[in-house]
Amino acid sequence: MARRRPDxxxxxxxxxxxxxxxxxxxxxxxxxxxxxxxxxxxxxxxxFGVVGDRALFDNRYGVDLSSELGVMRRTGVGTVRVTFSxxxxxxxxTAAQVPAAERPGFVDEGGVPTDWAVTDNVVxxxxxxxxxxxxVLLAAPSWTATRPRARISxxxxxxxxxxxxxxxxxxxxxxxxxWAQNPTVPRTPIRNWxxxxxxxxxxxxxxGTIKQYVALLKQGSSAIRxxxxxxxxxxxxxxRYSPPALRAIYRGKARRMFDVVAIHPFTSKLSNxxxxxxxxxxxxxxxxxxxxxxxxxxxxxxxxxxKVKEEYGFERTEQGQAAELTRAFTTLARKRRSLRLQRVxxxxxxxxxxxxxxxxxxxxxxxxxKYTRQTFDKPALAxxxxxxxxxxxxxxxxxxxxx
Numbered sequence: 001m002a003r004r005r006p007d008x009x010x011x012x013x014x015x016x017x018x019x020x021x022x023x024x025x026x027x028x029x030x031x032x033x034x035x036x037x038x039x040x041x042x043x044x045x046x047x048f049g050v051v052g053d054r055a056l057f058d059n060r061y062g063v064d065l066s067s068e069l070g071v072m073r074r075t076g077v078g079t080v081r082v083t084f085s086x087x088x089x090x091x092x093x094t095a096a097q098v099p100a101a102e103r104p105g106f107v108d109e110g111g112v113p114t115d116w117a118v119t120d121n122v123v124x125x126x127x128x129x130x131x132x133x134x135x136v137l138l139a140a141p142s143w144t145a146t147r148p149r150a151r152i153s154x155x156x157x158x159x160x161x162x163x164x165x166x167x168x169x170x171x172x173x174x175x176x177x178x179w180a181q182n183p184t185v186p187r188t189p190i191r192n193w194x195x196x197x198x199x200x201x202x203x204x205x206x207x208g209t210i211k212q213y214v215a216l217l218k219q220g221s222s223a224i225r226x227x228x229x230x231x232x233x234x235x236x237x238x239x240r241y242s243p244p245a246l247r248a249i250y251r252g253k254a255r256r257m258f259d260v261v262a263i264h265p266f267t268s269k270l271s272n273x274x275x276x277x278x279x280x281x282x283x284x285x286x287x288x289x290x291x292x293x294x295x296x297x298x299x300x301x302x303x304x305x306x307k308v309k310e311e312y313g314f315e316r317t318e319q320g321q322a323a324e325l326t327r328a329f330t331t332l333a334r335k336r337r338s339l340r341l342q343r344v345x346x347x348x349x350x351x352x353x354x355x356x357x358x359x360x361x362x363x364x365x366x367x368x369x370k371y372t373r374q375t376f377d378k379p380a381l382a383x384x385x386x387x388x389x390x391x392x393x394x395x396x397x398x399x400x401x402x403x
Contacts, residue, residue: 043333043336043391043392044078044392045076045078045079045392046078046079046132046342046343047078047333047336047342047343047344047391048076048077048078048079048329048344048384048388048392049077049078049079049080049081049134049297049343049344049345049346050072050077050080050081050345050346050347050348050349050366051080051081051082051297051298051345051346051347051348051349052068052080052081052082052348052349052350053082053083053348054348054352055350055351055352055365055369056068056349056350057118060371061352061369061371061373062373063350063369063373063375065121065122065125066125066128066129068349068350068367069125069126069128069129069131070129071367072129072131072349073129073130073131074385075366075381075384075385075388076384076385076388076389076392077131077349077384077388078131078132079131079132079133079134079343079345080126080131080132080133080134080349081134081136081194081297081298081345082122082133082134082135082136083135083136083138083139083197084119084135084136084137084138084168085118085138085139086137086138086139086140086141086161086164087139087140087141087142087145087152087153088115088118088139089114089115089116089118089119089164090109090112090113090114090115090141090164091115091141091142092106092112092113092141092143093112093141093143093144094111094112094113095108095113097113098113102115105117109163109164109167110163110166110167112160112163112164114164114167116171116178119135119168119171119172120178120182123172123178123190124182124185126188127185127186127187127188128185128186130186130188132188132192133190134192134193134194134234134297134345135168135172135190135193135194136194136196136197136297137161137164137165137168137193137194137195137196137220138152138196138197138204139152139153140152140153140154140155140156140161144156144157144160146206146207146208147206147207150206151203152203152204152206153206154205154206154207154208154212154216155216158215158216158218158219159219161216161219161220162219162220162222162223163223165193165195165219165220165223165224165227166223166224166226166227168193169190169193169223169224169227169228169231170227172189172190173189173190173191173227173228173231174189174191174228174230176189176190190231191228191230191231191232192231192232192234192260193220193224193231193232193233193234194234194235194236194237194262194297195216195217195220195221195224195233195234195235195236195258196213196216196217196220196236197236197237198236198237198238198239198264199213199216199236199238199245200238200239200240200242200244200245201239201240204236210245210248210249210252211248211252213236213249214249214252214253214254214257217235217236217249217254217257217258218254218257220233221233221257221258232259232260233257233258233259233260234258234259234260234262234295234297235249235258235260235261235262236262237262237263237264237297237298238262238263238264239264239265239266239298241276241279242263242264242265242276242280243276243279243280243282243283246261246280246283246284247283247286247287250283250286250287250289255287255288255289258292259292260292260293260294260295260342261280261284261292261293261294261295262294262295262296262297263276263277263280263294263295263296263297264296264297264298264299264347265277265296265299266298266299266300266314267314268313268314270324270327270328270331273299273328273332274331274335277294277296277335277339277341278339280294281294281339281340290340291340292340293340293341293342294339294340294341294342295341295342295343295344295345296332296341296343296344296345297343297345298345298347299328299344299345299346299347300314300346300347300348300361300364301314301315301316301320301321301324301325301364302314302315302316302321302351302360302361302362302363302364303315303316303317303318303320303321303363303364303378303380304316304360304361304362304363304364305317305320307355307357307363308357308358308359308360308362308363309358310358310360311360312360314360315360315363318378318379318380319379321378321379321380322378322379322380322382322383323383325346325380325383325384325387326383326386326387328344329344329384329387329388329391330387330391332344333391346366346384347361347364348361348364348365348366349365349366349367350365350366350367350368350369350375351363351364351365351367351368351369352368352369352370352371353365353368353369353370354370354371365378365380366378366380366381366384367381
C-alpha cells in the first residue's frame, strides 16, 4: 500500500503496530473442527491469500499480470485482494468531460461514464488461473472527493459511492454483464466485496470519522445486497490496535451492515497478532456478533532489515521474513477454529526493491521487481508454497504430524 508515517503506538509494551500501510512447521492439533470454507482434506485454498497492488499494475515495471497470477496459483494462492479504484473507473463526472480519444473505453453506468478496462483484465486473468478476486472498493473521484489533492479521499456523496458499487456488482456478480460479454472466460462471479480500506487511519480516510465510515458502509452494503442477495459484505480492514475502531462501528449500529470482520494486525510479534485477534473477538462477543468470521486482509513482515533508514520494528532479513510467514500461517491455521478465522492475505505479492526505496513495505513482497523490469523470487515465496501445500494436502486428522 502507499506510505504511512509512524503513528504513536497506543500500547507500546504489547504492540509495535504497522503504521502504514524458515522455521519448522509448528505441530497442529489433531481433530480440529473446521470453520466454514474448510475441507475435510485440510484447509480450503481461500485460506491462503495475497494482496496484489502497485508493482503489478504500474506500467513502469512491465509486470506480466497473467504470468504472475499463474505463479500465484502454482504457489498455492487461492485468492488475491485487489483495489477496484472508483477514482479511476469514474474519473469523469459526465460524458461531455471524457476526451474524444478515450470515449470508446467508457460505458454509461447510471449516467456516469465508467472505464472497466483495468478491472476487466484482472477478473479475466484471475478467472483463467482459478484464483478468486477480493475487490476493495476504494477512492473517491475528484468530482466528489472531500480532499481532491489527497491520493485517496472519502467522497462527499456517499450515494454516488453506492451507485458505483452497484455497477461493479452488476458487472462481475452472478448475473454480471462481464460474464455475458466474455463467454469463453471461466464463469467465476465475485461474491465477496470489501467496502473501503482502513477507515481508522489518515491515509485511506483523511479527515473522516468512524461515524462517517458507517454512513458509507450503509450505502455500500445496501448496494451490494440489492445487486446480489447472496454476496458477502467484508468490512474495511482495520489497522493498528483495531478493537476500539470495531467497537465504534458497532456503536454506530452497523452490525447488520457487514458479514465479515477484516483486520490488518501488523506488529513486531506473532503473539501480538494473536492478542489483537482475541481482543477483536471479545468486542464481537460483547455486541452479540460472535458467529461472523474474521479475515486478515493484510498481514506481513518485510525483508527491509538493514535496507532502510527508518525502521518500524517488524523488519527482517529475507530468511527471517520467510520464517515469520511460515510461523504465522501454521499458528493461525491452528487457531482458526477458536478465532473463526477463514482467510489470511499476505501483504504483498510483489514489491519494488531498489536501494533508493526507503519504505519498509517496499520489501514486503514474496517476489520483487527492479526498475530494469527484472522480477525475482524471494525465500518467502518458497516458504509460502511449502506451508500452503502442507496445510492443504494434509488430512485433518493428521495435521499434527504434517511437515
